Amino acid sequence: MDEIVVTGRRKEARATVRLTTGSGKITVNKRDIKDYFRSEYVVFDVMKPLELTNLIGKLDIRIFAKGGGVTGQKDAIIHGIARALVKMEPNFRKVLKDAGFLKRDPRMVERKKYGRPKARKRFQFSKR
Secondary structure, eight states: OOOOEEEEEEEEEEEEEEEESSSOOOOEEEEHHHHHSOOHHHHHHHHHHHHHHHTTTTEEEEEEEEESSSOOOHHHHHHHHHHHHHOOOOGHHHHHHHHOOSSSOOOOOOOOOOTTTSSOOOOOOOOO
């Protein structure tokens, strides 16, 4: 199998995912995934697309993630892995789509409005 290159996105985060056949090694920004994401829950979430398609330990995944925070990068990586798996094997599309991994989460941070402390928060009201 040739190398498959796909981009996943979430908020301001971008993740370029490179998929090749191998021993199941996953690296994020040239570091092991467990070193990059300290939380085991995040690593567990990233493995979900591979779990659904029964490909854990069969593919090497190199990821370059930038922008956003931990959650944004995690979701961008999941999105990228799912898209790469569909590119590799179109039959995986139904399973991954039903799990919601192929939809880019469109929610973005609301902009701060002038005259307000935050996007929606208002200053304390005083009648007198």
